[in-house]
Amino acid sequence: MSTNESDLSAKINQKGDSAKNATDQSKSLSSVSSARKVVDRTGSKFVGTGLTTKNVHAWFGKKHALADVSMDFASGTVTALIGPSGCGKSTFLRTLNRMHEFIPGAAMAGSVVLDGKDIYEAGTDVTKIRLRIGMVFQKPNPFPSMSIEENVLSGLKLAQIKIQNREQILQESLERAGLWKEVKDRLGEFGGSLSGGQQQRLCIARALAVNPEVLLMDEPCSALDPGSTLKIEETISELAKTITVVIVTHNMQQAARVSDYTGFFLSDNGPGELIEVAPTSQIFSNPKDPKTEAYVTGRFG
Amino acid sequence: MSSQTLNKHSQVKPLKPWNITPRELLPDFIGVLLAVGATILTLDFTPMRGKLGFIGALFFYSMIATASVNAIKRDAKAAKNSISSLFIYVAAGIVVTPVASIVYTIISRGLAGFGLGIFKTDMGNAVPDSPLNEGGLLHALIGTIETVLFATIICVPIAILTALYLTEIRGRFSGLVRFLVQAMSGVPSIIAGLFIYAIYLISFKAKYSGFAGSLALSILMLPTVARVAEEVLKLIPDDLREAGLALGATQWRTVSKIVIPAARSGLVTAVILGVARIAGETAPIILTIGGNDRVNWNLFSEQMSSLPFYIWRQYLYGGDLATSRAWTGILVLMIIVMFFFTLTRLLSRKGGK
Numbered sequence: 001m002s003t004n005e006s007d008l009s010a011k012i013n014q015k016g017d018s019a020k021n022a023t024d025q026s027k028s029l030s031s032v033s034s035a036r037k038v039v040d041r042t043g044s045k046f047v048g049t050g051l052t053t054k055n056v057h058a059w060f061g062k063k064h065a066l067a068d069v070s071m072d073f074a075s076g077t078v079t080a081l082i083g084p085s086g087c088g089k090s091t092f093l094r095t096l097n098r099m100h101e102f103i104p105g106a107a108m109a110g111s112v113v114l115d116g117k118d119i120y121e122a123g124t125d126v127t128k129i130r131l132r133i134g135m136v137f138q139k140p141n142p143f144p145s146m147s148i149e150e151n152v153l154s155g156l157k158l159a160q161i162k163i164q165n166r167e168q169i170l171q172e173s174l175e176r177a178g179l180w181k182e183v184k185d186r187l188g189e190f191g192g193s194l195s196g197g198q199q200q201r202l203c204i205a206r207a208l209a210v211n212p213e214v215l216l217m218d219e220p221c222s223a224l225d226p227g228s229t230l231k232i233e234e235t236i237s238e239l240a241k242t243i244t245v246v247i248v249t250h251n252m253q254q255a256a257r258v259s260d261y262t263g264f265f266l267s268d269n270g271p272g273e274l275i276e277v278a279p280t281s282q283i284f285s286n287p288k289d290p291k292t293e294a295y296v297t298g299r300f301g
Numbered sequence: 302m303s304s305q306t307l308n309k310h311s312q313v314k315p316l317k318p319w320n321i322t323p324r325e326l327l328p329d330f331i332g333v334l335l336a337v338g339a340t341i342l343t344l345d346f347t348p349m350r351g352k353l354g355f356i357g358a359l360f361f362y363s364m365i366a367t368a369s370v371n372a373i374k375r376d377a378k379a380a381k382n383s384i385s386s387l388f389i390y391v392a393a394g395i396v397v398t399p400v401a402s403i404v405y406t407i408i409s410r411g412l413a414g415f416g417l418g419i420f421k422t423d424m425g426n427a428v429p430d431s432p433l434n435e436g437g438l439l440h441a442l443i444g445t446i447e448t449v450l451f452a453t454i455i456c457v458p459i460a461i462l463t464a465l466y467l468t469e470i471r472g473r474f475s476g477l478v479r480f481l482v483q484a485m486s487g488v489p490s491i492i493a494g495l496f497i498y499a500i501y502l503i504s505f506k507a508k509y510s511g512f513a514g515s516l517a518l519s520i521l522m523l524p525t526v527a528r529v530a531e532e533v534l535k536l537i538p539d540d541l542r543e544a545g546l547a548l549g550a551t552q553w554r555t556v557s558k559i560v561i562p563a564a565r566s567g568l569v570t571a572v573i574l575g576v577a578r579i580a581g582e583t584a585p586i587i588l589t590i591g592g593n594d595r596v597n598w599n600l601f602s603e604q605m606s607s608l609p610f611y612i613w614r615q616y617l618y619g620g621d622l623a624t625s626r627a628w629t630g631i632l633v634l635m636i637i638v639m640f641f642f643t644l645t646r647l648l649s650r651k652g653g654k
Contacts, residue, residue, distance in 0.1 A: 099547055104471075131549035141540035145562035158550030158558055203544070210549060 049115050049132070049213035050075040051096065051244060056110035057271070058091050058100060065091050067271035069110075071263060073214070078236060078245040080255035080280065083265035083295070088272025089248045092265070093216050096246065097133035098126050114214070131159055134212035138219045140199035142191030142206070149187040151202055155210040169209055176242075177205035178235040197228020204235060215239060217247040221254065233258050252296060256284050264292045328374055332366035363387060404635070411632025414625045419633075424611075425595040429618035438630055440596040441611035445637070447600050448511045448590065448607055449580055452518035457572055460523050464530035464571075469542075469556050479531075486524035493520040494585030502589065509591025511605035517585035526575035533567030534560065570649050577641040581634055583609035608634045 051073040058066035066088035073079050081089040094100040095108055098119060111118045119129045134155075142151050152173050156163055163169060170187070174180035179201040183194070191202055200220060207215060217236070221229040229251075236258045239245055249255050255262050262284070263277040276289045287293045294300055340358040343349060349358060367387055372380040419437035427436025463482065467475050497517040501507050537560050545555030561568070591604030592614060608630055615627035 097547065099543065102543070102546065127549045127551055129549075130547055135547035137540060137544065137547075139540055141538070141544045143541060143544070143559050143563065145559070145565065154545075154558070155548035155550075158545055158548050158554045160554070206544075206548065 049244065051133070051214050051246075052113045053092075053096070054111045054113070056092065056095055056112065057108060058088065058095055059105075059107040060091075060103060061105035064271040066095075067273050069265075069274045071274065071277055073244050073246055073261075075244055076240060076242070077260040078240045078247065078258055079261040079263060079277075080259035081246065081248045081263050081265060082250070082252060082255050083272070083275075084267075084300075085250075086272070087265040087267045089263075089265045090218055091272070093218055093246060093248050096214075096216055097130050097135055099130075099135065127159065131155075131210050132212055133214040133216060134207035134210065136200070136204050136207055136215065136217045136220045139223050140196055140203055142194070142199050142202050144190065144192050146191060147188050148183050148191055148194070148202060151191045152205045152209050155206055159210065161210070173205040173209040176208050176235075176239065177201045178231055178238070179205055195228070197224045197231060200224060200228065200232060201235060204232070208239075212243065214244045214246065217245065219248050219250060222250060229254070252284070256280060264289075264295060266291055266295070328370045332370040333363075336362040336366040360387075360391060407628065407631050407635055410625070410628040411630075411635075414629035415632060419629060423594060423596045427594075429615070429620055429623040431622065433622060433625060433629075436626070438608065438611055438626070438633065440593060441606045441608045441630065442633065443596055443598065444511060444514075444590065444593075444605040444607035444610070445580065445634075447598075448514040448518060448586070448605065449576060451512065451515035451600055452522055452579060453572065453576060455515060456519040456522040456526060456575065459519075460526035460571075460575070461530055461568065463523075463527040464534055465556060467527075467531050468534040469552065469560065482524050482527050485520075486528065488521075488524075489584075490521055490582050491584035491588070493517045494588035496520065497585065498588045508602075509589065509604045510602060511590055511597070511600040511607075513589035514586050514605065514607065515600070517589050518579040518582060521582060521585065522575040522579045525578045526571050529571035529574055530568055533564050533571060536567070537563050566648050570645050573641050573645045573648070577638050577645070580638050580641065581609055583613060586610050587613060608637075 053069055053071050056066065056069045057064070069088075069092055071079075081093065083089050091100065096112055100106050100108060108120070111120060113119070114129070114132065117124075119133075142148075143154055146154060149170060150157075152170055153163075153166065156169070171180060171184075174183065179198060182198060183189075183202075186193075191199060194202060200223075204215075204220070221232055224232070233254060236245055236247065240258075240260070247255075247258065259280045261277060262280045264275045264283065264287075265272050266275045267273070276283065276287060276292045278288070283292060284296050287296060336359065339362045340355060343358045343362075344354060364384055364387055367383040368380040371383040414433040416434070418434050420439055420442065422435070422437035423440035424436045424438075425440075463478065466472060467479055494517045497513055497520070501513050501516060502509070507513065541559055541563060542555055545559045546552070550558070586607050586609050590607060590610065592610050593604040593606045597603050597605050612627045612630040612634070615623045615630065
């Protein structure tokens, strides 16, 4: 714990300094991200699946919110989506598991291909897609009427999946979310009794219990304190060994710490567009587009 | 750690510097004395008389007293503030007084005939002039319980599904449905009774029965339950619905396993409010259940009685004993309705936590 804390304060200090010195920042950031270990995934039973988008557009009513995004999320990688507010990155994330269509007036164009199949193809069972592509939201949202245990297993119950190894899935999901040790003696308590950071990890465990191949995270740490943020980042690094993660974040240090690839979104009074996508170290040290450079060095946004 | 802190600061005493000292209260006290004195003098030396005159004069003088005390102590703003406070207190008093008066009257008149006996016997072997210990209201109580219970069984599924249509489906007709539900809550209760009378009793040539009463009551109950349920379901954050859908659940699974359990205590409140709304309804009952002096357990055949019906009938008989029975009936009915309202308050307080 103490090492975590000193680690954390170092990171916080780093954040403060970085605002003053942009060059230093990009250097230190790239060193952080390149420090992420490459892991051997052979033999793991959780297998991620790659996701590819082609020319994705999104609208809210008449407002064109997102234009022409083509991205590749390779199996077993973490991709961060960064950009200023209103640039369409969350909208894009929600098109990836068809949550976008719940907003009244929403429309989209383009294709999102999972495992060789377009998830927007006519006749696709949306609920099956969402089982394979899980999601964690900005605000921790455990189900208030359920205990910790019921929360974790709620996805299976909701999708009416019959299971034999209830205990095993429970423990495994909580372990993968890094919460098992903290809650193993209080599984019967309500999810709301946990702290904010624990609740968010409970939501991650809940998303993992249905064994998704891709996990989408929409600013999962924006409502949390730095300590909880660090724990969730550790969780993400662990998860990336087994599944594909796409994370929207406003925190560039976080993007640098957890991701392999980073996509920069920007809206210039029009629809949001993908300006640049590249390995994270490159985005933060040597971006191709001057707009990306301006953003990651803190000159706007 | 906390005990150390306590010892270290043990010489510091907790104070409440915001409390008003007696010295500060003195002008207010003088103001009250002057207002009461002026009121008594006015009643003595002018034609104003009686309780109404006393209250009117006291209100007038209090206004002057509080305004001048505050103007002297502080300024014109404080004086205006004190006058508006006085009006608010008086308005609250005007609301509370009739309720308190009604409760007092019901209890004082209803207690004469109240006793365990009334829950054991019906009016089958009694005449209106029978002594109070002969002839109870068991038949009416059973009638009320059965008709209200069955009305609840009819109404609750429809009302909750209506609320779900408004909050979950949010279909094209939401606006229209919401408008009609609101309009329905303004329907006079006798119209609900006449509606069932015309549709069920005349068109279907059915006989008076408790079931017909339940139908009429469920019409009255529906808008109350549907509107409260809608408000309760609206309070459930969309985050939870999204979380359910993102886990691969269908909308119905999300609603039935997440939204409804999360709103459970509020939905129970909605149902109880609906029950309290209809328990005392008289007009629709008079038109549909026909009345009976004996206990009738069967909701679907033969005429039935009910507490409002019993009260109405006893009052019509006239005479001291029958009137006394009517008051006792009112007392029992009031206890039932109050029980439900108290239950609602307790439940909603629990849900608030």
